[in-house]
Amino acid sequence: MVTILGIESSCDDTSAAIVRDGILMSNVIASQAVHEEYGGVVPELASRAHQQNIVPVVDAAIRRAGIDKKDLSAIAFTRGPGLIGSLLVGTSFAKGMSLGLRIPIIDVNHLHGHVLAQFVREKADDRVPEFPYLCLLVSGGNSQIILVRSYNDMEILGRTIDDAAGEAFDKCAKVMGLPYPGGPHIDRLAAEGDAKRFKFAKPHIAGLDYSFSGLKTSFLYTLRDGIKADPDFIEHNRADLAASLQRTIIDILIDKLSKAIDSTGVKTVAIGGGVSANSGVRAAVAELCAAKGVEAFIPERKFTTDNAAMVAVAGYFKYLDKIFCPYDTAPYARVEI
Ligand code: KG4
Numbered sequence: 001m002v003t004i005l006g007i008e009s010s011c012d013d014t015s016a017a018i019v020r021d022g023i024l025m026s027n028v029i030a031s032q033a034v035h036e037e038y039g040g041v042v043p044e045l046a047s048r049a050h051q052q053n054i055v056p057v058v059d060a061a062i063r064r065a066g067i068d069k070k071d072l073s074a075i076a077f078t079r080g081p082g083l084i085g086s087l088l089v090g091t092s093f094a095k096g097m098s099l100g101l102r103i104p105i106i107d108v109n110h111l112h113g114h115v116l117a118q119f120v121r122e123k124a125d126d127r128v129p130e131f132p133y134l135c136l137l138v139s140g141g142n143s144q145i146i147l148v149r150s151y152n153d154m155e156i157l158g159r160t161i162d163d164a165a166g167e168a169f170d171k172c173a174k175v176m177g178l179p180y181p182g183g184p185h186i187d188r189l190a191a192e193g194d195a196k197r198f199k200f201a202k203p204h205i206a207g208l209d210y211s212f213s214g215l216k217t218s219f220l221y222t223l224r225d226g227i228k229a230d231p232d233f234i235e236h237n238r239a240d241l242a243a244s245l246q247r248t249i250i251d252i253l254i255d256k257l258s259k260a261i262d263s264t265g266v267k268t269v270a271i272g273g274g275v276s277a278n279s280g281v282r283a284a285v286a287e288l289c290a291a292k293g294v295e296a297f298i299p300e301r302k303f304t305t306d307n308a309a310m311v312a313v314a315g316y317f318k319y320l321d322k323i324f325c326p327y328d329t330a331p332y333a334r335v336e337i
Pocket residue numbers: 011138139140141142165166167169170181182183184187273274275276277278279304305306
């Protein structure tokens with residue numbers, strides 16, 4: 001029996017999960033409300049909150065799984081990319097606990113975790129994708145199309161050259177006066193709006209890469225009165241602005257995903273990352289896959305945003321391949337898969 005504790009502390013969620021023989025036994029997430037009043041994550045406050053949360057969160061994950069800490073085979077932790085102070089909390093905790101229990105540690109790339117979120121199974125017969133497949137990874141910091149050949153072998157085919165899709169949602173939402181993070185608010189408002197009302201710029205980027213900064217500029221331009229966003233205009237056009245913005249982001253994402261399906265000939269497509277919680281993105285990916293005759297894997301919403309279940313699962317597959325890390329492993333703020 002292989003039992004893995006996963007720890008996620010890359011941004012503003014402290015999370016711990018237990019996976020036993022590939023099946024999720026518990027997944028505990030403590031979100032940090034402290035950032036709301038600042039309109040974005042404040043790194044120093046995030047690391048302090050992680051320090052307060054980590055012991056009770058790990059303890060709750062072990063108890064809810066109905067196991068003892070002595071049953072653990074290894075501890076997997078998010079090494080990066082993310083906020084360095086936050087990552088240090090999870091990394092140091094994992095090292096200390098593994099030394100105490102005399103079990104190995106496994107470093108997990110956060111993006112690798114998002115990709116493998118498709119393999120978080122709550123029951124043994126839950127469906128999982130077959131290799132090779134494409135993963136559209138769309139989060140607050142990343143927008144990538146990844147060819148996944150196996151659990152520990154993946155290649156980025158396209159990536160954003162500037163902002164990420166989640167950033168486009170959040171930054172445009174911010175100028176509309178919506179709370180952080182704005183993505184879910186745009187999603188909610190978009191359901192009541194006319195997506196054809198406003199036209200925003202779409203990028204012309206070669207290959208499978210993305211760009212979202214031009215869209216952001218053209219969105220700001222639409223809202224402005226002189227050089228400032230016009231509050232009356234925003235108030236009267238809230239739903240249409242949200243719907244048109246969401247539609248444009250989806251069109252940009254789907255255009256490259258469609259090209260990637262054609263050029264690779266894969267038979268399966270999955271989505272991951274916080275933006276894959278978006279109702280429009282989920283529907284558009286399902287529609288594209290149906291039209292192309294490929295299978296779509298749309299994860300449950302609770303596994304799209306940051307969580308330790310995906311870290312524990314990624315750690316589980318590394319454990320099976322005996323890929324561990326030494327104790328001088330340091331976290332990293334930025335890296336590619
Ligand atoms: O993967 P994630 O939790 O972590 C980061 O990479 O930061 O993604 C967070 C991102 C934020 O930009 C948030 O606005 C976006 O995911 N997001 C959404 C929705 N839910 C979360 N964007 C659009 N629609 C949603 N329903």
